[in-house]
Amino acid sequence: MHVEAKKSINRSKSEVLAEIRKSGNLENYHPFCAENETDKWPGIGSIDYVKYLNGLKYRREFIKWDDTGYVLNIGVKRKLARVEWLVEGNQKNSSLKIRVSPELPYKNPILKFFLWNFYVKHMLKTYLENVVGGFAEYIDTKTRVPKNKFGKHAWYS
Numbered sequence: 001m002h003v004e005a006k007k008s009i010n011r012s013k014s015e016v017l018a019e020i021r022k023s024g025n026l027e028n029y030h031p032f033c034a035e036n037e038t039d040k041w042p043g044i045g046s047i048d049y050v051k052y053l054n055g056l057k058y059r060r061e062f063i064k065w066d067d068t069g070y071v072l073n074i075g076v077k078r079k080l081a082r083v084e085w086l087v088e089g090n091q092k093n094s095s096l097k098i099r100v101s102p103e104l105p106y107k108n109p110i111l112k113f114f115l116w117n118f119y120v121k122h123m124l125k126t127y128l129e130n131v132v133g134g135f136a137e138y139i140d141t142k143t144r145v146p147k148n149k150f151g152k153h154a155w156y157s
Helices: 012-022 109-141
Strands: 003-009 032-038 049-051 058-066 068-076 079-089 092-103
Touching: 003 109, 012 068, 012 079, 012 092, 012 109, 092 109
Parallel strands: none
Antiparallel strands: 003 092, 032 049, 049 058, 058 068, 068 079, 079 092
16 A cells, blocks of 8 residues: 655656755755754765754664665654655656555554555655655755645645
C-alpha cells in the first residue's frame, strides 16, 4: 500500500534533481516544515531531520540516491514509512513524484483496512499534494513557500 502525488514542472530533470538534493532543501518549499537540519550529506547514508510546524520531528535516512532521485526511510524511534522522490523528464520538462509506503503498526487486518482506506490514505494524499505543489511553486519562482501555503494539515500544522 502506498500513496503518491505527482506534479509536472517546466524545468529540466537535472535542475529538479539538483534542487531536491540540496542540504536543508525542505525549508524552501515544504509548506509544513519549520526546520530541515542535516547530519550527513549527500548520497546514500545521508541523514537529516524534518521538524514540522507542530513541533514533531522525524529522522530521514537515505537508502538510495541515483539519477532518478532518492529513497529514504522516515521515522522517530521506528521506521514509519519508506518515501521515494522520483524525477522523470528531459532538458526542458520534468515531473516530481513522491510516493509514501507507510508501515501501519496495527496487527488487526480489519482495523488496518479501515484506517488505511478511510483516513490515512486521504491524509497522506493531501499532504503529498501540498509538498509537490510547494516544490513546483518554489522552483518556478525561487521564492520560499509560506508555511501552510495551501491550508493547514491536521498532522503537521
